[in-house]
Amino acid sequence: MRHRIAVIGGGPGGLTLARVLHRHGHPVTVLERDPAPDARPPGGTLDLHEGLGQLALDKAGLLAEFQALSRPEGQAMRILDTAGTVLRDWQPRPDERANPEIDRGQLRDLLLGPLDPLDVRWGRGVTQVVPGARDGVLVDFTDGRQETFDLVVGADGAWSRVRPAVSPVTPHYTGVTSVETSLDDVDTRHPDLARLIGDGSVAVFGVNRSLAAQRNSGGHVKVYAQFRAPLDWHTNLDLADVEAVRASLLALFDGWAAPVLDLLRQGTAFVHRPLYVLPVSHTWTHVPGVTLLGDAAHLMPPLGAGANLAMLEGAELAESIATGPGDLDETVRAFEEQMWARAGKWAKITTAGLERLVSPDPAEALALFDQVQPS
Structure with missing residues (x-):
């Protein structure tokens, strides 16, 4: 069965979901409010982790292309004190591939796929998502148009327009x-x-x-x-x-x-x-036809986990839909349970990390670096 699936948001998570579905021959529509891919600066560099973002790209068939574009040397990290004295100067080994860096714009273009492009509808801002409509889930657009889908996935970030369909919680x-x-x-x-x-x-x-x-x-x-x-x-x-x-x-x-x-x-x-x-343990009562991933589901401090989690979530949900037994609602339920468990762990880690990195005691940040740096 080819379900009508809409992904709201053309960030790393939404595009990964769409790319993996596309790879499996399943149609999917990405709805992005920006009028074009380069309508605004794409943001800074991302470190993609071996067991998260890189695994997602492997599922999308793009790992080799990522490795050619990425910058392993970008994993280097130097820490100074406020007087300018070098306290730590970690340099990756030549073969270190745990968390290589890639520019967000390069990652976006890689996922969009110039040779096998995704169906991305640019300039399609969403005002609300209404589950339970007669013909599926209703999506209202900023231009007054409407469209229905069997599944709407909110990958539209911190201030998600999809989140209110499943949860009343807002970021703090x-x-x-x-x-x-x-x-x-x-x-x-x-x-x-x-x-x-x-x-x-x-x-x-x-x-x-x-x-x-x-x-x-x-x-x-x-x-x-x-x-x-x-x-x-x-x-x-x-x-x-x-x-x-x-x-x-x-x-x-x-x-x-x-x-x-x-x-x-x-x-x-x-x-x-x-x-x-968002709250560390943010979950919601399952709503048929609507789900969230990435920052829309579990916004956490920006310490390297967010995009990685969003991409893996997108890849896993897409694989489950494309290769699963066909019950879309049960597939989404299982995805949510898995996402909540993993995201909750990372939310605790990143919340504690922010407390230590911006702390009354600068030694806390140095101790955190010593704790997590590669051996």
């Missing part, structure tokens, strides 16, 4: 805010910072704040300032005023080593990203 603020900026052509324009960052990432941890920089491909670097603050910390600050935001951040990190602060001094635009999460 963690107390930690992240402000992102970036550097371009770092090796040529900022060689001192390029050496500071190395091949992968550099991080500095202070009291209730941290500063990190991570290489993407093509000499692009993402810089993240994280700190504990009220959600309205910027009330008297115009977030569109680049120099005002820069001055505010430099004051917040006052006294840190000058080379570290240059990551902020040389940054371009600044983007405010307060960190929200």
Whole structure:
């Protein structure tokens, strides 16, 4: 039976689900609110784990292509103290493939498949999903149109428009805010910072704040300032005023080593990203015809698990639908139980990790690094 399946959201999880279904010859429609793949910046680099994101790409038949695009050297991690002293400088072995990095844009293009493209309907924003309609699950679009499907999968992120169909829960603020900026052509324009960052990432941890920089491909670097603050910390600050935001951040990190602060001094635009999460044990009473995956289901601190989990969930659900006995509702029920158990474990890990990385005691962050770094 070829069920009518819609995936809401064209991120890593939604596209992986669609790619695996497509690989098995099962039709699937991806509905994405962005008008085109490159309508907005795709975000920073992702480390795909062997047993999570890489396993999902293997199920999608894309592991070899990923390995050709990925940057194993991007796994390198350097930690400094606020005076600029190097505390740790971990370099991956030449054969280390546990968590290689790939740019989000490259991963998106890989999953979209230029030679065997998915059915992605761009510019199709969703306002709500209504289960229990006469002909299936009703999807309402921002342009006033409607369409029905046998299964709607919400892969549409933190502020999912699909989630209200199964759960009343909404994300809550963690107390930690992240402000992102970036550097371009770092090796040529900022060689001192390029050496500071190395091949992968550099991080500095202070009291209730941290500063990190991570290489993407093509000499692009993402810089993240994280700190504990009220959600309205910027009330008297115009977030569109680049120099005002820069001055505010430099004051917040006052006294840190000058080379570290240059990551902020040389940054371009600044983007405010307060960190929200869903409850660690977020589940819901099963609703026929609707389910969630990724951040829509289990939004957690951004410590490397979210996209990996979403991709594996998408791949597993797709395989179950394509190769299972045919009872779609039972397939989705089983998927949800499996997802909740695994995601709950990762939510606990990442929640505890955020507490240690943005902590009153910077030694907590260093101890966490020593605990999780590869041997």
